[in-house]
Amino acid sequence: MDLTSFWHTHKASWAELEQLVERFQKKNKGIQAADIDRLTLLYKKTSAHLAYVRSYYPTDELTHYLNQLVSRAHNLTYKQQASSWQQITYFFGTYFILLIQKRLWFMAIAAFLFLLGGVFGYAAVMIDPLNLYYVLPEGMAEQIDPTRLGEGHDSINSPVISTMIMTNNMRVAILAFVSGVTFGLFPIYLLLFNGLLVGALAAVYQQAGSSYAFWAYILPHGVIELTAIFIAGGAGLYMGYRMLVPGKYARKHQFLEAVKESAQLLLATLPLFFIAGIIEGFITPSTTLSLEAKYFVAISTLLILVFWYVLGQRRRLSYNASLDLISK
Numbered sequence: 001m002d003l004t005s006f007w008h009t010h011k012a013s014w015a016e017l018e019q020l021v022e023r024f025q026k027k028n029k030g031i032q033a034a035d036i037d038r039l040t041l042l043y044k045k046t047s048a049h050l051a052y053v054r055s056y057y058p059t060d061e062l063t064h065y066l067n068q069l070v071s072r073a074h075n076l077t078y079k080q081q082a083s084s085w086q087q088i089t090y091f092f093g094t095y096f097i098l099l100i101q102k103r104l105w106f107m108a109i110a111a112f113l114f115l116l117g118g119v120f121g122y123a124a125v126m127i128d129p130l131n132l133y134y135v136l137p138e139g140m141a142e143q144i145d146p147t148r149l150g151e152g153h154d155s156i157n158s159p160v161i162s163t164m165i166m167t168n169n170m171r172v173a174i175l176a177f178v179s180g181v182t183f184g185l186f187p188i189y190l191l192l193f194n195g196l197l198v199g200a201l202a203a204v205y206q207q208a209g210s211s212y213a214f215w216a217y218i219l220p221h222g223v224i225e226l227t228a229i230f231i232a233g234g235a236g237l238y239m240g241y242r243m244l245v246p247g248k249y250a251r252k253h254q255f256l257e258a259v260k261e262s263a264q265l266l267l268a269t270l271p272l273f274f275i276a277g278i279i280e281g282f283i284t285p286s287t288t289l290s291l292e293a294k295y296f297v298a299i300s301t302l303l304i305l306v307f308w309y310v311l312g313q314r315r316r317l318s319y320n321a322s323l324d325l326i327s328k
Contacts, residue, residue: 003057010049011253014069017042021072043073061247064102065257071095096268097312099261100231106241107234110191114230117195118202125203135200144201146208170273173232173266184240191233216291219298221280227305228272235262 020039023031050066057063075090100107124131133141172194176187198218205214242258283289283297 003053003060003062006049006053007062010045013042014046014049014066017046017073018069021069021076024076025072039073040077043070043077046070046073061254068098092268092271093312094315096265097309097315099265099268100309101313103234103238103261103265106238107230109237110187110230110233111226113188113191113233114195114198114226117192117197118199119195121196121199121201122203122206123199125200126207129204129207132200132204135196144204146205146210146214170270173228173269173273176229176232176236178236182240184237184244187233187236187240191229194229213291216294217284220284220294220301221276223298223301224272224279224305225276228269228276231269231272232266235265238262 017039020035020042023035024039046066047070050063050070053060053063053066121135124135132144136144172190176190202211202214205211239255239258239262242254246254279297279301283294286294
């Protein structure tokens with residue numbers, strides 16, 4: 001059967017299953033025995049549909065959608081009542097990794113745009129230091145003095161600064177997500193512009209011979225912060241892409257699925273921004289920590305992120321294998 005015809009034939013039952021799953025997850029007291037029977041029936045039917053599309057269309061969007069739907073229904077059908085902590089662990093340990101894997105190309109594009117902006121900003125200031133005044137926002141260039149890096153950090157109010165940084169970074173991430181409705185144009189601008197700023201500053205400190213110290217003040221929080229920004233930026237780019245290229249299925253359906261998925265990605269980045277804000281408020285400005293210690297923090301955060309992703313991939317593959325057995 002043609003995949004588009006297959007979608008039109010069964011989409012009503014999938015939508016009904018999704019609605020039932022959402023009702024059960026909300027622990028609605030109005031759930032009846034008939035609802036449980038219906039959930040079980042639709043789960044079995046959708047599992048069979050998943051087995052079919054996995055066999056013939058393994059990389060199609062429909063396969064990803066059904067895999068997600070069957071996973072959610074499987075949790076309700078076969079698992080004991082999960083605690084809130086178990087649900088949070090599943091979301092960040094398995095489901096979030098699945099979303100990242102599905103949209104990895106868009107996150108890679110977001111990272112590329114940031115790096116591209118960084119290269120242009122770095123090159124512009126290296127060619128002519130006066131270009132810094134064109135690259136940075138008005139009034140910011142005058143405040144840059146490489147010889148005073150870290151000065152006054154011992155007198156800052158770390159809790160206040162940390163909160164301000166978290167709030168600002170979350171605002172940027174939300175803006176990158178919401179602006180996806182501009183067909184992805186504004187997320188592109190945000191990523192290029194922020195990369196441009198970092199590249200220009202890196203050139204200033206390079207010319208002053210202070211690159212080692214500069215990156216020691218950027219990387220401890222920057223590794224986690226940039227990871228979260230790339231995820232949020234990728235989510236915004238994917239929304240814009242689905243507005244332009246709806247694919248084989250109805251434009252409204254594809255866009256709503258993209259919005260739901262992107263919103264979940266954005267939600268999952270908020271703890272990352274929280275951690276990055278704490279590091280930037282307490283560790284980055286610390287005058288008691290050596291530059292080497294700050295590099296150690298940066299490397300540690302990178303290794304933790306890699307370990308988290310690899311572990312999540314292993315859990316995802318194990319979980320998919322169990323679903324394969326169930327759907328056969």
